Amino acid sequence: MSRTSPALGQRAVWRAPGRVNLIGEHTDYNDGFALPFAIPAGVTAAVTSRPDETLLISSIQVQSTAEISMPDLAPGAVTGWAAYPAGVVWALAELAGERPGVHIHVDGDVPLGAGLSSSAALICSVASALNELWQLGLSPAELVAITRRAENDFVGAPTGGLDQLASLMCTRGHALLLDLRAGTADQVPMELAAADLAILVTDTREQHSHAHGGYAERRAACLESARLLGVDALRDIDITTLPEAERRLADPVLIRVTRHVVTENARVLETVELLRAGRVEAIGPLLDASHNSLRDDFAVSTPKLDAAVDAARTAGALGSRMTGGGFGGSTITLGRSGDVPAIEAAIARSYAHHGYRPPRSWAVQPAQGAARVD
Ligand code: GLA
Numbered sequence: 001m002s003r004t005s006p007a008l009g010q011r012a013v014w015r016a017p018g019r020v021n022l023i024g025e026h027t028d029y030n031d032g033f034a035l036p037f038a039i040p041a042g043v044t045a046a047v048t049s050r051p052d053e054t055l056l057i058s059s060i061q062v063q064s065t066a067e068i069s070m071p072d073l074a075p076g077a078v079t080g081w082a083a084y085p086a087g088v089v090w091a092l093a094e095l096a097g098e099r100p101g102v103h104i105h106v107d108g109d110v111p112l113g114a115g116l117s118s119s120a121a122l123i124c125s126v127a128s129a130l131n132e133l134w135q136l137g138l139s140p141a142e143l144v145a146i147t148r149r150a151e152n153d154f155v156g157a158p159t160g161g162l163d164q165l166a167s168l169m170c171t172r173g174h175a176l177l178l179d180l181r182a183g184t185a186d187q188v189p190m191e192l193a194a195a196d197l198a199i200l201v202t203d204t205r206e207q208h209s210h211a212h213g214g215y216a217e218r219r220a221a222c223l224e225s226a227r228l229l230g231v232d233a234l235r236d237i238d239i240t241t242l243p244e245a246e247r248r249l250a251d252p253v254l255i256r257v258t259r260h261v262v263t264e265n266a267r268v269l270e271t272v273e274l275l276r277a278g279r280v281e282a283i284g285p286l287l288d289a290s291h292n293s294l295r296d297d298f299a300v301s302t303p304k305l306d307a308a309v310d311a312a313r314t315a316g317a318l319g320s321r322m323t324g325g326g327f328g329g330s331t332i333t334l335g336r337s338g339d340v341p342a343i344e345a346a347i348a349r350s351y352a353h354h355g356y357r358p359p360r361s362w363a364v365q366p367a368q369g370a371a372r373v374d
Pocket residue numbers: 021024025026027028029159160161162163210324325326
């Protein structure tokens with residue numbers, strides 16, 4: 001792995017998962033609510049001290065190794081996937097001062113560009129491992145700030161915090177209610193198997209990226225709406241003040257993005273109420289409504305996402321929606337366990353019928369967030 005032998009004990013290994021967002025999409029950067037859970041797929045990062053100033057970044061999945069001198073680390077100095085771990089080192093060095101070199105070696109199984117937060121799994125595993133190696137004692141909340149800085153300011157992806165919070169703080173058997181304004185994260189029990197339910201993830205294999213394009217445009221539209229309405233964030237509008245807000249926003253695009261964010265925040269809270277009441281099967285219509293809002297109002301769905309959702313609904317799903325930022329990526333479908341094979345087959349048939357590349361579907365249960373690997 002490394003070109004030099006590290007001193008004993010100067011190695012730390014952490015694993016952090018990808019996530020699906022059960023509901024609460026494009027609400028995080030509007031100070032709103034979201035409800036992700038961790039998935040079993042993740043990234044393991046092994047970090048090893050080096051006796052020089054070199055940062056080496058390698059991966060089991062990628063042939064080439066990135067190499068840069070630590071003092072040269074600056075936004076733009078590393079490109080491609082290695083920019084994510086490099087951004088973490090940069091953000092930690094800004095916070096805690098210069099450190100000696102390190103070798104970061106990663107191994108991951110979150111599909112890339114599938115909207116399942118492979119990037120959050122990567123940066124959160126690296127940040128957690130470096131936190132231990134460098135004995136920084138950072139809390140999960142401080143690690144969230146570091147990983148967001150890495151992604152926003154080093155990589156240049158203007159994402160909103162949901163993914164990093166999920167990867168660092170989710171626990172097995174729970175979804176995580178995030179209140180992005182209050183900065184709180186509450187565990188909400190979600191026992192699917194006990195209720196004879198399953199969530200099917202379908203990777204449309206339409207790759208997406210949030211480092212450019214539509215994501216930043218939607219985010220800018222939300223900020224513009226909030227500015228025109230004279231509020232700090234769209235979180236400050238709720239269902240009762242929405243009609244008045246819509247009247248004041250003349251631009252139809254701004255009206256639609258605002259409507260999505262306001263109604264989506266309400267759907268997150270309704271979903272949490274149902275989960276807390278043990279009524280998982282009853283959240284289906286909320287998942288459906290979320291997808292329809294993302295498709296019709298927020299305009300971030302695609303024909304491939306819609307085809308997967310439509311096929312799942314026709315085949316008896318309790319609810320189905322795109323998950324993540326959109327413009328490709330994955331859908332999630334809630335169904336009775338016994339119906340899942342038929343739903344999966346129906347999605348595959350629909351893709352074949354449309355002439356799309358075969359999708360990949362698999363069932364998930366809420367998994368554990370970042371954890372040390374012994
Ligand atoms: C991406 C971003 C998140 C969030 C979602 C949409 O996953 O990384 O911060 O904005 O899109 O909910």
